[in-house]
Each structure stands twice: as structure tokens, then as C-alpha cells.
Amino acid sequence: MxxxxxxxxxxxxxxxxxxxxxxxxxxxxVGLPGWDNVTFRLGERLSVRLPSAAGYVAQxxxxxxxxxxxxxxxxxxxxxxxxxxxxGSGFPWPWSVFGWLDGDPAAAVRADDLVNFAVDVAGFLAAxxxxxxxxxxxxxxxxxxxxxxxxxxxxxxxxxxxxVAREVDxxxxxxxxxxxxxxxxxxxxxxVHGDVTGSNLxxxxxxxAAVLDFGCCAVGDPACDLAIAWTLFHDESRRAFxxxxxxxxxxxxxxxxxxxxxxxxxxxxxxxxxAPGPEPAAVRSGWRVxxxxxxxxxLADASRGRE
Numbered sequence: 001m002x003x004x005x006x007x008x009x010x011x012x013x014x015x016x017x018x019x020x021x022x023x024x025x026x027x028x029x030v031g032l033p034g035w036d037n038v039t040f041r042l043g044e045r046l047s048v049r050l051p052s053a054a055g056y057v058a059q060x061x062x063x064x065x066x067x068x069x070x071x072x073x074x075x076x077x078x079x080x081x082x083x084x085x086x087x088g089s090g091f092p093w094p095w096s097v098f099g100w101l102d103g104d105p106a107a108a109v110r111a112d113d114l115v116n117f118a119v120d121v122a123g124f125l126a127a128x129x130x131x132x133x134x135x136x137x138x139x140x141x142x143x144x145x146x147x148x149x150x151x152x153x154x155x156x157x158x159x160x161x162x163x164v165a166r167e168v169d170x171x172x173x174x175x176x177x178x179x180x181x182x183x184x185x186x187x188x189x190x191x192v193h194g195d196v197t198g199s200n201l202x203x204x205x206x207x208x209a210a211v212l213d214f215g216c217c218a219v220g221d222p223a224c225d226l227a228i229a230w231t232l233f234h235d236e237s238r239r240a241f242x243x244x245x246x247x248x249x250x251x252x253x254x255x256x257x258x259x260x261x262x263x264x265x266x267x268x269x270x271x272x273x274x275a276p277g278p279e280p281a282a283v284r285s286g287w288r289v290x291x292x293x294x295x296x297x298x299l300a301d302a303s304r305g306r307e
Contacts, residue, residue, distance in 0.1 A: 001092055003052045006038040011048050013089040019097065022046065032105060032199045032284060036215050041100060046082060050095045058142040059215035060084070060094045066136065067214055070191070073131045076124055077101055077210040101210040103202025106232060107286050113206035118237040120208035121201065122244035125225050129190040136191055139220035146194030147220025150181055150257045157261050160268035167267060168295050173260065176302040180257025183250035185221040192218055196225045198232050198286025226255025227262060230297050231287045256298055263294035 008027060016023040025043030036056040040048045051057050064081045071078055080099040087093055109117045139147030157177050161170050193200075194216025202210040226247060229238045242252065266282055270291065282290045289297070 001053075001090075003038065006050050006052060006091070008040060010089060010091060011038075011040045011050060014050075014085055014091055014095065015042065015048060015097075017089055018085050019083055022097075032286065034199070034213065035284060036213075042097065043100075045100045047079075047098045047100050048095070049098055050091065051093050054093065055141075056215065057093045060096055062137055062142055062217070063096065063214055066217060070128070070131060070214070070217075073127075074124070074211075075127050076208060078214065079212060101202055101212065103204050103209040105286050106198035106201040106203055106208075107288075108203050109206055114233065114237040115240045117203070117206065117208060118233050118241040119244050121196065121228065122241045124208060124211060125193070125196065125222070126245060128193060129222050131191050133189060133191050133219045136219035137217070138189070139192075139218040143192075143194050143216045143218035143220075146216045146224040147189070147192040147218035147222070149185070149221070150254060150261065153261050154181065157264055160264040163268040163271055164264065167271065167292065168264075169299060172299045172303065173264065173295065176299055177257060177260055179302065180253050180260065183253035183257075185223065185250065185254065187221075189219045190222050192220055192222050192225050194218055194224060196228045198228075198288070199284065200286075221254065223251050223254035224258050226252065227259040229255060230259035230294050230301075231262070231282075231285070231289075234288065234297065256301065259294055260298045263291040263298070267291035267295065 008029060012027050015027065022042060025046070027040050027042050027048065030039045030041055030047070036052060036059065037049045038052050042048050051060060063079070064084055067079060067081055071080065079101065081096060082099055083097040085095040085097065106117070137143070139145060145152045161168070161173050193211065193214060195213055200212040201208060202212065229241050233241050247255065287294065
């Protein structure tokens with residue numbers, strides 16, 4: 001099934017066939033559609049979440065298993081699985097109904113609230129990393145390798161650098177990437193969210209109110225969750241985020257590598273497709289700046305030796 005085939009009508013048929021008690025509720029697409037899943041709001045208090053490709057199906061089982069374990073151990077609300085759907089109505093994969101969480105995406109945070117918001121996000125990540133992790137899912141394909149080693153993406157990054165050679169300083173980008181690869185992870189594996197980005201963070205009155213989308217969660221290296229330091233935070237808010245997490249130099253270098261990887265592949269895709277305007281992935285993810293801006297900030301930090 002193609003992503004464009006996952007429509008409101010399909011979701012309506014699935015709900016009516018498998019959960020008729022909710023068939024009377026209005027169903028509508030959400031503002032930020034995401035990528036791994038297509039999400040619809042169902043009534044006032046529910047959401048429907050449909051994997052957008054076969055590669056994301058493993059996330060369904062993982063979220064239904066992991067989220068009830070994590071929720072009571074975290075300081076803020078996270079999605080609550082309410083029901084699990086099965087293939088049907090022309091849809092080939094399992095799917096989920098979740099409780100709805102109120103709030104606006106982090107793009108709504110005002111500039112003068114960003115430092116406090118960065119501390120909020122760091123506090124949540126610290127609490128997540130403190131949850132007992134021995135029975136959690138080890139990083140791997142189900143988490144898009146979030147929590148795993150950056151080296152998995154080495155070939156992809158070097159290919160992206162060649163594609164964007166007219167857009168960025170390729171030597172500086174290569175050096176920054178190699179510095180991230182060389183930074184060791186020698187700590188204990190911990191819970192990671194895997195996709196800490198503006199569109200997955202809900203805000204009420206300028207403060208973090210809830211965290212969405214644990215499809216990429218895993219147990220592994222928490223550096224992947226540091227990429228938001230460059231995609232959303234900057235200057236004072238970036239410093240506050242790092243200080244709250246007490247990130248050491250190797251972790252910060254790896255986190256910078258995660259931000260560089262995502263920005264490079266996002267920009268490379270925009271260059272390949274000659275897409276005008278903002279890169280769709282950056283808009284969808286709720287970044288403060290586009291991929292070019294993220295790359296520029298990563299390379300500026302690298303050149304100043306901010307490690």
C-alpha cells in the first residue's frame with residue numbers, strides 16, 4: 001500500500017468495521033501528518049494511527065508493549081494505547097487507536113520561552129533514561145537504528161555530502177561527521193525516544209506538556225535524542241539543554257552527528273528533487289530552521305570546538 005492511499009475514508013472504514021462503538025465520531029487528519037504513520041483525530045479524545053509502510057509495522061507491537069510500561073514512570077503524559085486494530089478494509093497492517101493529548105507543537109514556543117522549554121525537554125529525557133531498561137527493545141531496524149551506532153549511516157551520509165557539494169562545505173561536513181563517528185559510547189544502554197523533534201513535543205503556555213510518537217523508541221545510546229539541540233534550540237537554549245542533561249563531550253559529538261545526518265539527507269533529497277521552498281521533512285518535523293540552517297549551525301559549532 002502506498003502512503004497516499006491511506007485516506008480519511010479508509011480510516012473511517014477501519015474504525016466502523018472493527019470498533020463500531022466509535023463509528024459515530026468525526027475523523028479528520030491532524031495538522032502535522034508525520035512520516036512513519038498517518039494520523040487522524042477521532043472525536044475529541046482519540047486518535048487513529050496507521051503505519052505508512054511495511055517497514056514501520058513493527059512499531060505497533062512495540063508501542064502497545066512499551067508505552068504502558070513507560071507511562072507511569074515518566075513525569076509527563078505520553079500516548080496511551082486504547083485499542084489495536086488488525087488488517088482489514090483494504091489496509092494490510094495492524095494499526096492503533098490512542099488517547100488524544102492536548103497541546104500545540106513546539107513551533108508554538110515563543111523565543112523568550114525557549115530556554116525554559118529546553119530545560120523541560122532535557123528533564124523529560126533524563127527521566128526517560130532513568131527508567132529501568134533491562135527488558136526494553138534493543139536498538140535496531142524497528143527503531144530506524146535510533147539508539148544504535150552512527151556508523152550505520154556512514155555510507156548514506158557520505159553520499160549525501162556528495163549530492164549537496166554545491167550547498168555546503170564538504171570538507172567541514174566530512175570532518176564533523178568523522179568526529180562524531182570517533183566519539184565512543186561506553187555507558188549502559190538506556191531508554192531513548194528516538195525522534196525528539198518539534199512536531200512530537202506538545203506545548204501548553206510555553207512549557208512542555210506531553211511527548212508524542214514513541215515509534216522509534218529503543219534501549220541504547222541516548223545521543224540520538226540530542227539532535228534537537230541543533231534542529232530546535234540555539235545559543236542559550238542549546239546550552240541550557242546540555243547543562244540540564246550533563247552531556248559529556250563524546251555524547252555531545254554523537255548527538256551533533258545525529259543532527260548532521262538528518263539535515264544532510266534532508267537537504268540531499270531536496271536537491272535531488274529540486275524541491276522549491278522549505279524542505280518538507282524539516283517542516284514536517286517542526287524544525288526551527290531548514291536543513292541548510294541546521295548544517296550551518298552544526299559546522300559552526302564544530303569549527304569553534306564547542307564539544
